[in-house]
Amino acid sequence: MNPIGNLLKRFKPLFDQGGGLRPLWPIFQAADNFFFSHVEEAEHAPFGRDPIDIKRYMSLVIVALLPSFLAALYFFGPRVLLMLAVSYAAGGLVEVLFALVRKEEINEGFLITGFIFPLILPPGIPLWMVAVGVVFGVLVGKEVFGGTGRNLFNPALVGRCFLLLGYPAALSKSWVVPQSGDWLLWWRALPDVPADAVTGATPLMLAKQGTHTPLWDLFIGHTAGCIGETSILMTLIGALFLITMRVASLRTILGSVLSFLLLGTILHWIAPTRVNPPSFNLLSGGFLFGAVFMATDPVTGPVTGAARWFYGVIIGGATLLIRSFSGYVEGVMFAILLGNICAPLLDEIVIRIHVRRYAREI
Amino acid sequence: MKFGRGGFLPRVPGRPSRHVDAAPLPERLVVELRRDGLTYVPAVRDSERVAFGAPLAWAEANGGRVALPAPAAGTVTIDSSDTGSAGSVVLNVTSHDIHPLGTPCTPERTTAEAMRQALAEAGIWPLIWSSRTGAMPALDGSETPNRILVNFVAAEPFRARGKVIWGEYGQNVTAGLRYLPRLLTEYGIINLTLTELDHPVAQRIRQETAGHAWIHIESVPVRYPVEHPRVLCQALRQSDPRFQREDVLWILDVQAVQAIGGCMTDGIPLHERVIAVGGPGASNPRHVRARIGTGIDRLLERGELTETKRVLRGGLFRGRPVDAAAAVGYDDDAVFVLPRPEGREFLGFAKPGFDRTSFLPCFASQLTTAAADRRLTTSLRGERRPCIACGLCEDACPMGLLPQVLHRYLYRDAIDEAERTGLPLCIGCGLCSYVCPSKLELRKQFSEAQVRLREEREQAAAAEAAHKRQEEAFLREKEHSEDWRK
Numbered sequence: 001m002n003p004i005g006n007l008l009k010r011f012k013p014l015f016d017q018g019g020g021l022r023p024l025w026p027i028f029q030a031a032d033n034f035f036f037s038h039v040e041e042a043e044h045a046p047f048g049r050d051p052i053d054i055k056r057y058m059s060l061v062i063v064a065l066l067p068s069f070l071a072a073l074y075f076f077g078p079r080v081l082l083m084l085a086v087s088y089a090a091g092g093l094v095e096v097l098f099a100l101v102r103k104e105e106i107n108e109g110f111l112i113t114g115f116i117f118p119l120i121l122p123p124g125i126p127l128w129m130v131a132v133g134v135v136f137g138v139l140v141g142k143e144v145f146g147g148t149g150r151n152l153f154n155p156a157l158v159g160r161c162f163l164l165l166g167y168p169a170a171l172s173k174s175w176v177v178p179q180s181g182d183w184l185l186w187w188r189a190l191p192d193v194p195a196d197a198v199t200g201a202t203p204l205m206l207a208k209q210g211t212h213t214p215l216w217d218l219f220i221g222h223t224a225g226c227i228g229e230t231s232i233l234m235t236l237i238g239a240l241f242l243i244t245m246r247v248a249s250l251r252t253i254l255g256s257v258l259s260f261l262l263l264g265t266i267l268h269w270i271a272p273t274r275v276n277p278p279s280f281n282l283l284s285g286g287f288l289f290g291a292v293f294m295a296t297d298p299v300t301g302p303v304t305g306a307a308r309w310f311y312g313v314i315i316g317g318a319t320l321l322i323r324s325f326s327g328y329v330e331g332v333m334f335a336i337l338l339g340n341i342c343a344p345l346l347d348e349i350v351i352r353i354h355v356r357r358y359a360r361e362i
Numbered sequence: 363m364k365f366g367r368g369g370f371l372p373r374v375p376g377r378p379s380r381h382v383d384a385a386p387l388p389e390r391l392v393v394e395l396r397r398d399g400l401t402y403v404p405a406v407r408d409s410e411r412v413a414f415g416a417p418l419a420w421a422e423a424n425g426g427r428v429a430l431p432a433p434a435a436g437t438v439t440i441d442s443s444d445t446g447s448a449g450s451v452v453l454n455v456t457s458h459d460i461h462p463l464g465t466p467c468t469p470e471r472t473t474a475e476a477m478r479q480a481l482a483e484a485g486i487w488p489l490i491w492s493s494r495t496g497a498m499p500a501l502d503g504s505e506t507p508n509r510i511l512v513n514f515v516a517a518e519p520f521r522a523r524g525k526v527i528w529g530e531y532g533q534n535v536t537a538g539l540r541y542l543p544r545l546l547t548e549y550g551i552i553n554l555t556l557t558e559l560d561h562p563v564a565q566r567i568r569q570e571t572a573g574h575a576w577i578h579i580e581s582v583p584v585r586y587p588v589e590h591p592r593v594l595c596q597a598l599r600q601s602d603p604r605f606q607r608e609d610v611l612w613i614l615d616v617q618a619v620q621a622i623g624g625c626m627t628d629g630i631p632l633h634e635r636v637i638a639v640g641g642p643g644a645s646n647p648r649h650v651r652a653r654i655g656t657g658i659d660r661l662l663e664r665g666e667l668t669e670t671k672r673v674l675r676g677g678l679f680r681g682r683p684v685d686a687a688a689a690v691g692y693d694d695d696a697v698f699v700l701p702r703p704e705g706r707e708f709l710g711f712a713k714p715g716f717d718r719t720s721f722l723p724c725f726a727s728q729l730t731t732a733a734a735d736r737r738l739t740t741s742l743r744g745e746r747r748p749c750i751a752c753g754l755c756e757d758a759c760p761m762g763l764l765p766q767v768l769h770r771y772l773y774r775d776a777i778d779e780a781e782r783t784g785l786p787l788c789i790g791c792g793l794c795s796y797v798c799p800s801k802l803e804l805r806k807q808f809s810e811a812q813v814r815l816r817e818e819r820e821q822a823a824a825a826e827a828a829h830k831r832q833e834e835a836f837l838r839e840k841e842h843s844e845d846w847r848k
Contacts (some may be wrong), residue, residue, distance in 0.1 A: 002708060009528050037707040037711070041741060046678060046792040048700055049795070050737070050743070050799075051737065052744075055711040057722065059722075109750075246722050304756065347767070351764065352781065357762075
């Protein structure tokens, strides 16, 4: 047994039935289950099971997010780590409180929500807003529905939506020019970003004014924007990982990207002044990040495989329309929430088609 | 043949070798009185002496009687002490001899009725699956199949393989294939399903059956549960337009054909089975030829039936755990040995996973072709969680069902919706439970719901019948009183 095992063993009696810290049992159990595999024998056939479990499933998503996170660290400095810590601490508190009250186990799903949330925020946002947003997202986006697996909306997006509506100024003005060179300056500026790095506009905002950022900068991520979404290269690496592991639904990703490109090409041809060229549109803003990491959240998307195509199409189309024809410069957040709303309907349509086939066979 | 999406073949260590051992005949054989959901009534008394092949018990089924023939000559003890089961007949073996029972007939001179009779008495009839009844075919001659499908493939880890049976009893199998057409309608077709058509065994089968125009050889993918009769039936329907909906299909495996060959040419009843003994816990994975009634512990190496291992009767997906007292039954063909989990693994989910294989390509074992799921135990290998709708069960389901949707319906007790959404089509292959990362007991949930549906339907039918009777009685009384008034 390794040291962690010994430690857990030593403290176990405190959390056991009759122990002084019994009410905090879910916390102990979460730690125990994190470090050591859960052993429970199958009581029904099949008596052997596949090694895939939720922990592995969720940790693969975290691994896929790592390239984007590292890029964020590189471009936006150590403050990113602070934001991540705040997000995990505040959101984790809500998660733990609910687990304690419900006397249920702490779910792995939060690890992803807490990781994604800072990645979809502007780098200069006050830290307390990160906390408020993640608390709102986890509470209203997930826990009130009954926890992971039962929520209708992506919790991270609910939190971000709340911040955007509650603090529109902070959310649309906290942009930062990616740092280059002087790391010490960024360290000294903690817990804020260096004052001279603050800027007013992202590539999509600039495009509305008529200046298009070079595509290479967009691809590498050397632009202002939300922390994790700027580097398309890193997003693509994550996407490739998720698709080869078959953790993310290829249908959702393809559906959204293809519909986004197709509709973008057609509308750009019709109204070139309002709609950006499809290449620029695809590489700028958070569309790809959203399509790869947030639209593919299985819980809030459609349940059936075939419906995921249409779910993707709704997200791709809605993002483009919101970006091009509304007051918002970025549309992917609303588009995914809209997709979340439509998901049960899409499922119902697919199920009805299946029912018709079953009726013939039964 | 055309197969839809779904199905899966896990890479499990402990595949039985082609070698077939003969298990020694024990002094005591135990014949269970329940087989295929039928309870048999003993045809012998306590301490009666029976000859080889004499009926030990009978059951009435589908317009006829089927027997459990004695696997050896001996003295009978009837054991009904076990209240949970139907009891069993214990045979204290007096002679090892196997001898023919009746006078054999050439295929040309055999009638379908005589063949049905012979197979029912030899205990072989229940090995045939009929698409009309969903179980053994009717014995009264009311159904004649347009097709018979002989399946050589066993994808579930690990069932006795057709090629091994062919290697061991090739002659009997070809003899059986010569008799099968007697059961078919005129111009009926026999389909043989194999994995690779250019395999030496397949070529030999082709040579042996050359000139028999009614025998068609087809290839099927090795993907569990391709051997399930309903999957085969569906695949045949989809790939062969000549096979109509109302046509009757019978399906049997190679061991059944071998038994038919033995029964019809030599008059030998079903008395032994070839059992695949395999699995990660099996120390010597191989095939074993065993007399029916032999204790399962005798098929295993010493020390395998211990607390640290779980022995399943059947394969990995559908096998049920057995204890030391269990014996080889008339339809057994597999024993799967699974180790029990030893201890908890440190940060197991974060390891690359060269030693585990999965339905999802998310372990490093994907990089090598030789990798097997060496960590397979009876453990669930994860915590139970709510459904996250990952859709793996939908990808794995061989019947094209939506297990995640059915689970949602049954979770909120909407059994009627589940029925409309294809619940009766579930074949219980267990793949959805196997692949589920949330470790939901989908197979159990679905089979329980199917039982409930059946009960509800029977109750409804009974209630309707009672209502009808009441109405008739009322009408009769009314007529009677009107008569009286006149």
